[in-house]
Amino acid sequence: xxxxxxxxxxxxxxxxxxxxxxxxxxxxxxxxxxxxxxxxxxxxxxxxxxxxxxxxxxxxxxxxxxxxxxxxxxxxxxxxxxxxxxxxxxxxxxxxxxxxxxxxxxxxxxxxxxxxxxxxxxxxxxxxxxxxxxxxxxxxxxxxxxxxxxxxxxxxxxxxxxxxxxxxxxxxxxxxxxxxxxxxxxxxxxxxxxxxxxxxxxxxxxxxxxxxxxxxxxxxxxxxxxxxxxxxxxxxxxx
Ligand SMILES: Nc1ncccc1[N+](=O)[O-]
Numbered sequence: 001x002x003x004x005x006x007x008x009x010x011x012x013x014x015x016x017x018x019x020x021x022x023x024x025x026x027x028x029x030x031x032x033x034x035x036x037x038x039x040x041x042x043x044x045x046x047x048x049x050x051x052x053x054x055x056x057x058x059x060x061x062x063x064x065x066x067x068x069x070x071x072x073x074x075x076x077x078x079x080x081x082x083x084x085x086x087x088x089x090x091x092x093x094x095x096x097x098x099x100x101x102x103x104x105x106x107x108x109x110x111x112x113x114x115x116x117x118x119x120x121x122x123x124x125x126x127x128x129x130x131x132x133x134x135x136x137x138x139x140x141x142x143x144x145x146x147x148x149x150x151x152x153x154x155x156x157x158x159x160x161x162x163x164x165x166x167x168x169x170x171x172x173x174x175x176x177x178x179x180x181x182x183x184x185x186x187x188x189x190x191x192x193x194x195x196x197x198x199x200x201x202x203x204x205x206x207x208x209x210x211x212x213x214x215x216x217x218x219x220x221x222x223x224x225x226x227x228x229x230x231x232x233x234x235x236x237x238x239x
Pocket of ligand 1: 083084085087131132133134135136137138139140141144
């Protein structure tokens with residue numbers, strides 16, 4: 001998979017050199033380049049923003065640098081991903097979809113955002129997805145790219161040593177995963193649930209499924225809304 005990230009703060013993306021993403025890059029699973037948008041400016045001040053038409057506070061990112069940047073970096077198989085509070089919620093399903101794209105091009109907006117014509121023109125020559133991490137406003141898209149890149153990269157074959165951990169994790173099957181425990185068996189008067197030390201794999205699997213559903217009902221009832229009225233039962237929980 002090839003990934004290009006365009007930003008006016010390239011140093012913000014330095015964490016993409018670390019840990020498992022850095023390893024994915026070194027082993028060739030992931031080809032990633034971070035670009036400074038000002039590369040595509042030609043004035044002495046390397047201007048990337050201007051005042052908004054229609055008035056209002058703040059500045060808007062000019063279309064010309066973005067257009068020339070996309071001319072150089074994009075192709076018809078490119079998927080342009082624009083993090084923005086006005087985007088669709090970024091979910092594990094989207095992470096899974098992105099992880100099978102041959103080329104992701106991230107555009108990090110700053111200020112009040114990017115001139116809308118950049119998105120509209122890009123949509124005439126490549127797939128475009130505007131995604132949001134949540135209902136709050138960040139300074140720009142860079143932090144969102146770090147989050148999306150972590151969620152996507154860990155799904156790439158060969159990145160996680162044990163691919164099995166992708167199976168049971170939260171949101172992989174639409175419910176939250178059960179609580180996890182390790183040694184010691186007792187810690188500050190708190191015991192590991194006996195079933196997990198029973199060696200009975202059928203009972204353990206059942207306990208984990210029920211605990212995951214119980215946790216989902218408590219923390220994220222919205223994930224179980226499709227079960228309402230179906231008569232589905234979770235021991236000790238009102239679905
Ligand atoms: N919430 C956000 N605020 C600014 C830029 C991007 C954002 N996001 O969620 O992707």
